[in-house]
Amino acid sequence: MSPEELTAAIDALLRDHPPATTDPHEFFAARFDAGLAWVWVDPSDGGSNAEPALQGLVEQRLTEAGAPVPGAYNPIGIGMCGPTLLTHGTPEQRARYLRPLYTGEEIWCQLFSEPSAGSDVAGLAARARRDGDDWILDGQKVWTSFAHLSHRGLILARTDPTVPKHNGITAFVVDMHAPGVDVRPLRQLTGDAEFNEVFFDGVRIPDGDRLGDVGAGWRVGTTTLMNERVSLGGAIATREEPGAGLLESYRVAAARGEGNPVRRDQAIQLWIEANVNYLTAVRAAAGGNRGKPGPEGSVLKLTSAEFNQRAAEFQNDLLGPAGALLPAHEMRRPTLPYGSMGIPSTQTTFLRSRANTIEGGTSEILRNILGERVLGLPGDVRVDKGVAWKDVPR
Ligand SMILES: Cc1cc2nc3c(=O)[nH]c(=O)nc-3n(C[C@H](O)[C@H](O)[C@H](O)COP(=O)(O)OP(=O)(O)OC[C@H]3O[C@@H](n4cnc5c(N)ncnc54)[C@H](O)[C@@H]3O)c2cc1C
Numbered sequence: 418m419s420p421e422e423l424t425a426a427i428d429a430l431l432r433d434h435p436p437a438t439t440d441p442h443e444f445f446a447a448r449f450d451a452g453l454a455w456v457w458v459d460p461s462d463g464g465s466n467a468e469p470a471l472q473g474l475v476e477q478r479l480t481e482a483g484a485p486v487p488g489a490y491n492p493i494g495i496g497m498c499g500p501t502l503l504t505h506g507t508p509e510q511r512a513r514y515l516r517p518l519y520t521g522e523e524i525w526c527q528l529f530s531e532p533s534a535g536s537d538v539a540g541l542a543a544r545a546r547r548d549g550d551d552w553i554l555d556g557q558k559v560w561t562s563f564a565h566l567s568h569r570g571l572i573l574a575r576t577d578p579t580v581p582k583h584n585g586i587t588a589f590v591v592d593m594h595a596p597g598v599d600v601r602p603l604r605q606l607t608g609d610a611e612f613n614e615v616f617f618d619g620v621r622i623p624d625g626d627r628l629g630d631v632g633a634g635w636r637v638g639t640t641t642l643m644n645e646r647v648s649l650g651g652a653i654a655t656r657e658e659p660g661a662g663l664l665e666s667y668r669v670a671a672a673r674g675e676g677n678p679v680r681r682d683q684a685i686q687l688w689i690e691a692n693v694n695y696l697t698a699v700r701a702a703a704g705g706n707r708g709k710p711g712p713e714g715s716v717l718k719l720t721s722a723e724f725n726q727r728a729a730e731f732q733n734d735l736l737g738p739a740g741a742l743l744p745a746h747e748m749r750r751p752t753l754p755y756g757s758m759g760i761p762s763t764q765t766t767f768l769r770s771r772a773n774t775i776e777g778g779t780s781e782i783l784r785n786i787l788g789e790r791v792l793g794l795p796g797d798v799r800v801d802k803g804v805a806w807k808d809v810p811r
Contacts, residue, residue: 418452418465420474426451426465427478441485441754445520448479454487454519458503462511463519473699487519488648489754493563494518494525496648498571501641505588505629514569514590524753527645528558528572528591528615529638533811535560536782538573539582539635540801540809543617545574545589552576552589552627554597554620560776564600564613565750567593571641573634578807585806586634590626591617606768607761608746642778647714649722649777660691663728670735683731690724697721712791719783722773729770732763740764 418426434447448454452465456472480486488495499518502511517523534541543556554574564570570591577585593600597620602610629637667684670676697717733740744762752758761769774780788794801809 418456418467418471420467420471423453423456423465423467423471423474424478426453427475431478431482431484436479436482436484441490442520442522444485445487445490446516448484448487449516449519453479454515455499455503461508462503462515485754487521489756490521491518491524491753492648492755493527493567494521494523494569497527497641497645498525498569500644501571501588501628501637504640505637509625510590510628518569521753523568524563524566526561526564526567526570526593527641528561528564528570529641530560531557532559536779538638539586540806540811541573541575541586542811543572543574544578545576545587545622547576547624548621550624552622552624554589554591554617554622556617558615558617560603560612561600561615562612562776563751563753564593564615565602565610566753569593570615571628573638575806576631576634579805580632581803582801582806582809583635584632586638587631588628588634588637589622590628591620591622592626595620595622597621602748602750604748606771607765608743609749609751611751643714645777646718646783649718649773659695660688663687663691663731666732666735675735675737680735687724687728687731690720691728694721694724712787715778715783715786716791718777719780719787723780725773726770729763729767733767736763740767743768 430447430451430453434444436444439447445454449463452460452463452467453475454463456464456467456475457469458464459466495518499515502514502518506514514523518525528543529538529541531538531541531543541556543554543558545552545554552574554572556574558572561570570593572589572591573586574589575585576587579585591598597618599616599618600613601616603612603614604610605612628634663684667676667680670680694717697713697720700713740763743764749758778786785797789796
C-alpha cells in the first residue's frame with residue numbers, strides 16, 4: 418500500500434468507526450481488518466504490505482483522532498506476543514491467534530521467568546514431554562504479569578535436558594484455562610498483585626501450538642525479550658508529553674514556597690533526560706515495528722527505567738513528609754485497560770518504579786548485553802557453557 422492508499426484507509430476507518438462512539442474492541446477489529454494493525458505485514462495478519470516506517474503515520478493520525486490504544490487493553494499481547502507470532506508463527510497460528518489478540522478479546526501473558534531462572538532464563542526447568550500429538554507440561558513460572566486475566570500464554574519449556582541449556586528449549590502457546598493450570602497472586606511493594614505465580618501440572622498442549630521448531634525456543638524467546646525492551650522502554654519514555662509532569666510538579670511545589678535552585682536544576686535535568694529518552698523511543702519503535710528490534714531497545718529500556726526511578730523519587734520528595742505516607746495498601750488485582758483502576762498516587766508510583774530496573778531484564782543484565790553485543794567487550798563468566806543442562810548444578 419502506498420502512503421496515499423494508507424491515508425485513505427485511515428480516513429475510512431475514522432469515518433466508519435468514530436473513536437468517540439465506537440466500542441474499543443470493535444475499533445481494534447476494524448483497524449485490524451483495514452490492514453492498519455501492523456502495516457508492514459500481509460493483510461491476513463492485520464497489515465497492508467506497506468513500508469514499516471508508515472506505521473508512525475498510522476499511530477500519529479489515530480492518536481490525534483483520540484482512538485483507543487490496543488496496548489493498553491492487552492499490554493503483553495500487543496507488545497511482545499504479537500510480534501513473536503508474526504515472526505515465528507505458522508500461517509495457521511497467525512490466523513487463529515493474531516486477530517483476537519489485537520482486538521483484546523484474548524489477553525496474553527509471557528511465561529518465561531521461574532524461581533531459579535530469571536536473569537538466567539535459559540536455565541529454566543519447566544518440562545514439556547512429547548505424548549503422541551500432544552506435549553505434557555509440568556513446572557512453575559513466576560512474576561507472570563496479568564496471568565490472572567489471560568486466555569493465552571507464551572511459554573518456554575525444556576524439551577531436551579541432555580543438551581546445553583539454550584539448545585533444549587521449545588516455545589509453546591498455552592491455554593491459560595486448560596486443566597492443570599493454577600494461577601496464584603503475588604503481592605508487590607505497592608500492595609497490588611499485578612503479577613502471579615503459575616503452576617502447570619500435566620497440562621496438555623497440542624503440537625499445533627508449538628511455536629517454532631523443537632529446540633529452537635531460545636530464538637523465539639529472544640524475539641519476545643527484544644520486543645519487550647522496546648515496549649517497556651517506549652512505554653516509560655512516552656507515557657506523557659516528555660517531562661511535562663516533572664515541570665508541573667516543580668511549579669506546584671514552588672507555588673507552595675518550596676522551590677529552590679537545586680530542585681529547579683534537578684527538574685530541568687530530568688526534563689532533558691525525558692526528552693532524550695523520548696527520541697530514543699521513537700528510534701527504537703521504528704526498528705521494533707519490523708519485528709526485529711535492535712540494541713537501541715535495550716539501551717532505551719536501561720536508560721528509561723533508571724530515569725523513571727529518579728523522576729518518581731524527585732516527585733515524591735517534593736511532597737515532603739507526606740511522601741512517606743501511602744494513601745492505601747490493600748491488595749488489589751489490577752484490571753485492564755491501563756487506567757481503569759484510577760491514577761496511582763505519587764507515593765504508589767514511586768514504589769512501583771522500583772520494579773522498572775528488574776522487569777524485562779535487570780539493569781545489570783542489560784549492561785552485560787550492551788557491553789558484549791554492542792561494544793564487543795569480553796563476555797561475562799559462564800561456567801555452564803557447553804555443559805548439558807541436566808549436568809549443571811542447581
Ligand atoms: C513488575 C514485574 C513484572 C514481571 N513480569 C514478568 C512476566 O510477565 N513474565 C516473566 O516471565 N517475567 C516477568 N518478570 C520477571 C523478570 O523478568 C525477572 O524478575 C528478571 O529477569 C530478574 O530475574 P530474577 O527476579 O530471578 O532475579 P535474579 O536473576 O535472581 O537476579 C538477582 C540480582 O542478581 C543480578 N544478576 C543476576 N545475574 C547477573 C549477571 N550475570 N551479572 C550481573 N548481575 C547479575 C541481577 O541484576 C539482580 O540484581 C517481572 C518482574 C517484575 C519486577
